[in-house]
Amino acid sequence: MIAGKKDLQVTALAGILIAILAIPIVNNLGVPPILKSFGSIGISIALFVLTIAGFLVLNFLGRWLAILHQITKFVIVGGVNTFLDFAVLNFLIASSGVAAGFGFSFFKGISFLVAGTNSYFWNKYWTFESKTKKELEFIQFIVISAIGLFINVGVASFIVNNIGAPGTISPALWANIGALTAVAVSLIWNFLGYKFIVFRK
Numbered sequence: 113m114i115a116g117k118k119d120l121q122v123t124a125l126a127g128i129l130i131a132i133l134a135i136p137i138v139n140n141l142g143v144p145p146i147l148k149s150f151g152s153i154g155i156s157i158a159l160f161v162l163t164i165a166g167f168l169v170l171n172f173l174g175r176w177l178a179i180l181h182q183i184t185k186f187v188i189v190g191g192v193n194t195f196l197d198f199a200v201l202n203f204l205i206a207s208s209g210v211a212a213g214f215g216f217s218f219f220k221g222i223s224f225l226v227a228g229t230n231s232y233f234w235n236k237y238w239t240f241e242s243k244t245k246k247e248l249e250f251i252q253f254i255v256i257s258a259i260g261l262f263i264n265v266g267v268a269s270f271i272v273n274n275i276g277a278p279g280t281i282s283p284a285l286w287a288n289i290g291a292l293t294a295v296a297v298s299l300i301w302n303f304l305g306y307k308f309i310v311f312r313k
Contacts, residue, residue: 119171119185122238126192127163131156133195140202141285163191182239186303189234194295197227201291202284211283217269220291224264228257231302240311249310256305260298268294 134156167188174181200223205211210219232253236242242249268290277286 119167119238123164123167123188126188127160129192130163130195131160133192133199134159136199136206137195137202137288140206141288163188182307183303185239186235186306189231189239190295190299190302192234193227193231194292196230197223197295198288198291200226201287205284205287211287212272216272216287217265220265220268220294221261224261228261231257235306236311240306242311242313244313252310253306256302256310260302260305263301264294264298266294267297 135153138155167184170184170187171181174184201219204219204222205216208215208219210216232250236249236253246252268287271290271293272287277283281289
């Protein structure tokens with residue numbers, strides 16, 4: 113399946129959102145030394161370009177595997193949601209100075225819920241192109257997302273609070289590593305749940 117004009121426009125919008133949402137994350141964590149010459153704006157521009165390029169490459173590969181087109185859109189939406197999740201999380205960490213313990217778990221729950229609400233609309237209308245108004249669709253979405261929330265917060269909290277940051281890694285960076293690992297685990301659950309339960313045609 114080849115991307116249409118709408119898919120390219122939505123991907124460009126997603127790339128812009130990712131670029132904007134990356135700024136508070138980079139500002140809280142600091143620019144890694146290897147990327148100092150880019151700065152936070154350069155990193156944002158690179159993320160925008162990578163979003164578009166990634167979509168085009170995966171969409172091209174989708175010609176031979178039809179489901180890859182849908183997975184590509186899900187990954188793009190997941191990218192927006194991840195950056196929204198991380199932007200809210202890093203804003204709360206930077207505002208409060210709390211990067212571990214119950215405060216971190218609470219902040220992670222808030223950031224995940226904000227990203228999850230955003231996820232519903234992007235996935236319903238773009239990824240899975242659901243036109244039907246199923247009576248229980250939003251409730252199913254909440255249930256699948258709630259399980260995803262427990263998986264996401266549980267994995268992140270275990271890594272941050274039980275494993276703890278190695279000596280050379282800052283608590284803020286370790287909090288983001290924990291959050292990123294949690295995203296990877298919950299991403300699989302969410303795709304399967306949304307595709308085969310919530311937005312099943």
